[in-house]
Amino acid sequence: MTRNFSLLFSLIFSAIVGLTGCNAQMTRNKTERFSITENKPGKRIDISVDGKPFTSYIYPDELMKPVLYPLRTSQGTLVTRGWPMDPRPGERVDHPHHVGLWFNYGDVNGLDFWNNSTDIPAAKKNAFGTIKHASVRKMTGGDNSAELEVTMDWQKPDGTKLLTEETKFIFSEAGGTRTIERITTLKALGEDVSFKDNKEGLLGIRLARELEHPSKKAEIFTDASGKATNVAQLNNEGITGKYRSSEGKEGDDVWGTRGDWVNLNSKIGTEPISMVILDHPSNIGYPTYWHARGYGLFAANPLGQKEMSAGKDVLNFKLPAGKSVTFRYKILIHSGNNLSDEQVEREANRFAAQK
Template identity: 60%
Template structure:
């Protein structure tokens, strides 16, 4: 009996430290999570996704399904797992809008690259018109590293025309962090030209988020928006119950007045089922076109567009950015998701200084 107990004790001592690894490898919630893996990146090649888990809760996922025209982060949640992004067109939720099927989660692309529209491409585009649009193809996951303070995901993509010719290669690093009621996403994107490339001034760009219905602006009138190809999209009037969003820029502008203005950051605040939520996008001084113009609409499109200056400024500014074959440009942004408390200018400014120091 004494020998049997000794064997059991040895087995416990040997296997106990391995339990967190076993659980993680089996896709189970890591109940014995080590301190150095608070922020976990779980790669799932079969489902074409990388899940980001912070303190045991799902924050977001990098997804690259074959039926959408670019990889995106979708969905994005607060620290208490409240959705801040719209569900449509992947997982519709009751009461939300179903316009603009190309607005999915968080993405980065542009409306005119060598005459091709990368922004508006989706399954809604008919085959006979596809030659006018560009697609961003996921190529590889270079690195997916978990950690105690941040998780890092490095990916490569190709910006291609309808025939598969590569215009740009993209190398993007996502840095995920968060503690308490705050979450952050850094997106650092290097675009390298594989032919001479022109980003012709266009309002459809560049870093975009499509927000949950509750974070839209209340609106009592239908609207119509036309893309660069001249295609109109109707945005109908809807029930405003529970809709509480309001934009505020670093320049002190609020609401619909922020559209087409410049600012180093933007903050969108509202409540979802009593939870105070703010989502800030921070521009970086090293970005082309800094400070960015804001393509921020009350119906839920929340985008920073540093290159589309002519349409935003009513012709006062214009920027036709270009790259020679082999040249590169890098865009740096931080998205901050606050929850649980009201967030003011001082809070966002503090985080902006931390991002740009």
């Protein structure tokens, strides 16, 4: 009897241990929705959701600042311009410094960080600043989001560090809407840092051709092979972008006005797309001025108030040595019916409530 009981106990114990081990293995094998992978030789970090590309944080030598590139909808549609990194037919070939989603400024202690690119002649490089990726502080995936925390250095032409940047990205997706939250802290190092009023700033996205405003102006575009070609009259078929701000401004009238948010409604092929930038009440210069151009530059600029207001407002923000300032923005990339004012306002209120 005792031997039978011992045998039964041993069998039950073995079954429990086996089941526990199986559950642990299943837990280890469970795939999280969001994954984030670093490729140091390729100077990039790739973010994906449900096995599909979301975006990448890239810092190749040919860019003068790290950027998120490219941006995609939940359907995989590219919403940022490919040129000059990956030219696609029918794209404009202006402003080679407009790549993906970036953060920099046009006058930092007299240095232009915004316009710097490989197109700048060596003889003029001493007027431009460069932002260099320094390190990855944190990188996590999960079921609800992925997070990336990085450090960058804002450098003078001789490589001296002017500012240290610490940025946290939060990537998420729900109901056809992908979101990118960017929390950026700049710290002045050995000297005071002046951000003189300048229209070139601060958070920018360069949009795909289909998301631009229709235009009749002659321009230079890429042909089917990616070569730059003069186009006397634009083909506006499928070009349906239109900005709308929280203050009811529309189209090109959004430029140089203030607002809590701007929503760009358009479509690519048959896919309705809304792209939104939300400002945060904690930001310097809130509500931001909008540097939103019909040719595809979508930017929020809280620091260039004199330039954006034709002299009505003046900021000339200064950051004393050793002090820090933080900027928070949220980008929505929505696939589906275009977002209404009411829908965007709800998202803006939720974002504003975050501390």
